[in-house]
Amino acid sequence: MNADQKIAEVERILDYVFVNKLLCAEAIQMAAPMSPLSINGRIHSVDANKRLAILGDAVATSILCKAWFRGRDQNGRFAHGQSIPSFLHANPPEGNPQSPTAWTNIRQRTLQNAALARLGNAIGLGTTIVASAGHFGPPGTIMMATAFEALLGAVYEDAGEHAVTRVMAHVGLTHPASVMSKHPNPLQHPSGPPLLTDMLLLDAGCGVPLEPP
Numbered sequence: 001m002n003a004d005q006k007i008a009e010v011e012r013i014l015d016y017v018f019v020n021k022l023l024c025a026e027a028i029q030m031a032a033p034m035s036p037l038s039i040n041g042r043i044h045s046v047d048a049n050k051r052l053a054i055l056g057d058a059v060a061t062s063i064l065c066k067a068w069f070r071g072r073d074q075n076g077r078f079a080h081g082q083s084i085p086s087f088l089h090a091n092p093p094e095g096n097p098q099s100p101t102a103w104t105n106i107r108q109r110t111l112q113n114a115a116l117a118r119l120g121n122a123i124g125l126g127t128t129i130v131a132s133a134g135h136f137g138p139p140g141t142i143m144m145a146t147a148f149e150a151l152l153g154a155v156y157e158d159a160g161e162h163a164v165t166r167v168m169a170h171v172g173l174t175h176p177a178s179v180m181s182k183h184p185n186p187l188q189h190p191s192g193p194p195l196l197t198d199m200l201l202l203d204a205g206c207g208v209p210l211e212p213p
Contacts, residue, residue, distance in 0.1 A: 056153030
């Protein structure tokens with residue numbers, strides 16, 4: 001099977017061009033434990049995507065967890081720790097850190113198979129999966145979620161965590177019902193690039209979402 005068109009479609013959807021096209025091919029290969037695929041005019045024996053899916057799940061979890069850990073809500077805090085509403089302080093020194101419960105909610109609502117499958121279907125990844133000859137119809141929840149995770153793993157292997165962060169932001173793999181504070185900017189690691197552009201990670205009900213910094 002020629003995989004070039006499917007790889008090109010994946011790259012369009014993710015807004016990411018793979019340096020190593022074989023990684024993308026492996027991420028969408030769900031036809032057999034190993035399947036021959038034509039890539040750039042050459043036949044390759046391509047593994048199924050389960051290993052990449054495990055990697056992608058771990059990477060996405062790490063990215064979201066770091067954004068949660070470094071994130072702050074929009075309530076400022078006095079030096080002694082007393083919380084105050086942000087509107088009473090023109091420039092809050094910092095916001096309140098998020099609770100472990102908030103992280104549990106973020107992970108469940110964002111990275112569970114059902115959530116990944118919904119997003120994958122919405123952005124059109126279903127047509128890019130290389131399925132077995134006996135598979136008919138759209139991919140099921142587990143198939144779609146696995147392919148999505150595998151593609152994140154493939155991007156990580158191809159270009160690292162920052163590239164995965166950008167892809168996640170582009171496709172909307174974020175936690176929507178949340179707010180972030182601009183004081184400090186929780187998306188900016190002190191020694192590195194933004195964690196996730198426009199990501200909204202914190203608990204719903206904290207206030208009106210702010211514009212991204």
